[in-house]
Amino acid sequence: EAGVAQSPRYKIIEKRQSVAFWCNPISGHATLYWYQQILGQGPKLLIQFQNNGVVDDSQLPKDRFSAERLKGVDSTLKIQPAKLEDSAVYLCASSLGGGRSYEQYFGPGTRLTVT
Amino acid sequence: AQRVTQPEKLLSVFKGAPVELKCNYSYSGSPELFWYVQYSRQRLQLLLRHISRESIKGFTADLNKGETSFHLKKPFAQEEDSAMYYCALSQMNRDDKIIFGKGTRLHILP
Numbered sequence: 001e002a003g004v005a006q007s008p009r010y011k012i013i014e015k016r017q018s019v020a021f022w023c024n025p026i027s028g029h030a031t032l033y034w035y036q037q038i039l040g041q042g043p044k045l046l047i048q049f050q051n052n053g054v055v056d057d058s059q060l061p062k063d064r065f066s067a068e069r070l071k072g073v074d075s076t077l078k079i080q081p082a083k084l085e086d087s088a089v090y091l092c093a094s095s096l097g098g099g100r101s102y103e104q105y106f107g108p109g110t111r112l113t114v115t
Numbered sequence: 116a117q118r119v120t121q122p123e124k125l126l127s128v129f130k131g132a133p134v135e136l137k138c139n140y141s142y143s144g145s146p147e148l149f150w151y152v153q154y155s156r157q158r159l160q161l162l163l164r165h166i167s168r169e170s171i172k173g174f175t176a177d178l179n180k181g182e183t184s185f186h187l188k189k190p191f192a193q194e195e196d197s198a199m200y201y202c203a204l205s206q207m208n209r210d211d212k213i214i215f216g217k218g219t220r221l222h223i224l225p
Contacts, residue, residue, distance in 0.1 A: 004156070024145040031211050033194075040124075040217070041217050041218075042119075042201050042203075042215035042216050043159070043201075043215045044215070045212060045213070048211070048212060055211075055212075056212055082216045091159065091209050093159075095211055097211055102211060103164075104161070104211075105160075106158045106160065106211060107158065108158055109158075112198045
């Protein structure tokens with residue numbers, strides 16, 4: 001089966017600019033996650049979708065970050081305006097979902113550098 | 116609060132020697148514990164989960180609720196085991212949300 005797809009793979013922007021990331025999960029996976037992984041740290045959950053509804057966005061900096069999954073399939077994560085501390089790898093993952101702690105499958109990530 | 120602690124940032128082990136990657140957790144309910152691995156230039160992927168009680172690539176991990184630990188072990192290290200290892204915790208049968216530790220880089224010396 002095809003894995004989780006993400007684009008772009010790399011992005012360099014200046015602070016105060018905006019950026020958007022795209023994720024296409026594995027077909028049939030109801031749950032989609034966006035993680036932020038800063039260098040030297042583990043992935044930190046930003047937002048979790050179950051189909052097209054938000055399950056958890058408690059760690060999403062809502063003043064600058066937004067995410068949507070309108071049709072319950074692919075998703076976009078946006079940062080506007082970006083700050084230097086947003087430099088990180090943004091990982092998308094998907095799972096079957098349903099509250100049973102299914103295995104999460106990760107995409108290759110997008111490496112964002114804010115200068 | 117839920118927390119996963121991996122005390123070692125880097126662990127260097129000679130090929131053929133035993134490996135133990137430490138993981139401790141803090142959680143008041145019934146946790147489900149995982150080990151995820153990221154090999155060089157590859158995606159983060161599940162290595163094993165405690166409920167499966169499997170041995171994957173020679174690795175095992177036992178959940179010790181008394182010590183709140185889930186250490187990853189392998190009796191004889193191989194060069195291909197060099198990777199970044201993340202311990203992770205989820206609430207059993209709820210939410211599918213996972214909390215990751217900061218990770219330990221395992222470096223196998225020839």
